[in-house]
Amino acid sequence: MLFQLLALIMVALAIGFLSHNTQVNMAARGIPSGFDFLGAPAGFDIGETVIPYDPSQNYAVAIGVGVLNTLKVAILGIVFTTLIGVAIGVGRFSRNGLLRGLCYGYVELFRNIPVLLQLLMWYLFMLEVLPPSNEAWNAFDGFFLSKSGFSMPWPSAGVGWSWVLLGAMAGLVAAAVWRRRMLSRFERTGQEGDRLWAPLALVLVLAVVGWLLGGMPTQWDLPEQLVFMVDGGAAATPEFLTVLIGLVTYTAAFVAEVVRGGIQSVSRGQTEAASALGLNPKHTMRLVVLPQAMRVIIPPLTNQYLNLTKNSSLAVAVGYPDVVSVANTTINQSGRAVECIAIIMLVYLTTSLSTSVFMNWYNARSAIKER
Numbered sequence: 001m002l003f004q005l006l007a008l009i010m011v012a013l014a015i016g017f018l019s020h021n022t023q024v025n026m027a028a029r030g031i032p033s034g035f036d037f038l039g040a041p042a043g044f045d046i047g048e049t050v051i052p053y054d055p056s057q058n059y060a061v062a063i064g065v066g067v068l069n070t071l072k073v074a075i076l077g078i079v080f081t082t083l084i085g086v087a088i089g090v091g092r093f094s095r096n097g098l099l100r101g102l103c104y105g106y107v108e109l110f111r112n113i114p115v116l117l118q119l120l121m122w123y124l125f126m127l128e129v130l131p132p133s134n135e136a137w138n139a140f141d142g143f144f145l146s147k148s149g150f151s152m153p154w155p156s157a158g159v160g161w162s163w164v165l166l167g168a169m170a171g172l173v174a175a176a177v178w179r180r181r182m183l184s185r186f187e188r189t190g191q192e193g194d195r196l197w198a199p200l201a202l203v204l205v206l207a208v209v210g211w212l213l214g215g216m217p218t219q220w221d222l223p224e225q226l227v228f229m230v231d232g233g234a235a236a237t238p239e240f241l242t243v244l245i246g247l248v249t250y251t252a253a254f255v256a257e258v259v260r261g262g263i264q265s266v267s268r269g270q271t272e273a274a275s276a277l278g279l280n281p282k283h284t285m286r287l288v289v290l291p292q293a294m295r296v297i298i299p300p301l302t303n304q305y306l307n308l309t310k311n312s313s314l315a316v317a318v319g320y321p322d323v324v325s326v327a328n329t330t331i332n333q334s335g336r337a338v339e340c341i342a343i344i345m346l347v348y349l350t351t352s353l354s355t356s357v358f359m360n361w362y363n364a365r366s367a368i369k370e371r
Contacts (some may be wrong), residue, residue: 077248080083089256160215
């Protein structure tokens with residue numbers, strides 16, 4: 001403990017020395033320093049925001065909007081990357097030769113092309129292949145895809161739909177409790193309960209209850225094809241779609257290899273024992289192989305989540321207003337390069353540490369359940 005305390009003090013002194021030295025040199029050259037600029041009006045617009053934003057608001061709000069845009073890409077990217085990566089990793093063990101070959105080809109294609117080139121490729125697809133806004137591709141008279149992005153129906157803003165969201169969230173909690181109880185019963189008795197349709201029914205039923213409590217709202221904001229553009233509904237810009245698709249397809253290839261390695265780490269005897277007990281291949285993979293493989297999968301999977309979050313900084317290459325893009329504009333206007341770079345570093349450090357803490361907690365919880 002003493003040596004750790006001394007090391008911590010030395011690190012703190014080194015950081016203090018570097019910070020003081022930087023401030024002295026900046027002052028000697030007449031370069032302003034400090035974070036007081038965050039309260040000044042930003043004066044620039046941001047093309048895509050999660051929360052309402054106006055150029056008259058200060059730099060702190062503008063950077064906050066950029067952080068939210070980064071988190072939106074990172075969270076959605078992690079969800080889709082997990083689903084696609086696990087599916088492809090399991091598909092590498094399929095008895096169907098065509099499916100196995102497609103999964104192998106996907107991994108070798110997307111993980112061997114730099115992610116920046118993939119982002120540029122998807123962006124060129126959005127701008128060159130997709131039709132203009134006045135000729136958008138239309139599916140089911142409600143989903144439009146064009147050079148302007150993707151538009152789809154969305155519930156109109158109101159209290160009623162908030163109740164539906166609350167009901168669905170309560171359903172997710174109830175579904176998690178149900179799945180835990182079924183898993184506990186399976187471990188105690190060997191009797192497998194419904195861990196798919198019953199949880200799904202809980203989510204749907206409680207969402208309907210929320211809909212009834214909210215006054216049964218029926219108003220939807222529907223996109224509509226106008227003369228020059230598609231208006232209405234929820235829209236995703238081509239820049240956002242480019243970043244999301246590029247990061248997901250790239251990172252999913254690495255996640256697939258992580259899943260494949262985890263599955264191969266489970267001894268063949270486990271599979272043979274499951275077959276001897278009468279389990280089919282699907283149940284063997286879901287109930288025997290994957291639970292044991294998780295202890296090998298989770299640590300490198302955490303690294304891939306961190307890589308996806310940090311690679312989102314490449315969004316500036318296609319014009320998506322993430323925290324790096326907003327901070328660059330702030331540097332150009334305010335001249336506070338050191339402060340803005342420090343903010344960017346703090347944002348990515350915080351998101352990465354938060355992801356690591358959650359995954360380490362999940363890994364420890366899985367290890368306890370396995371024992």
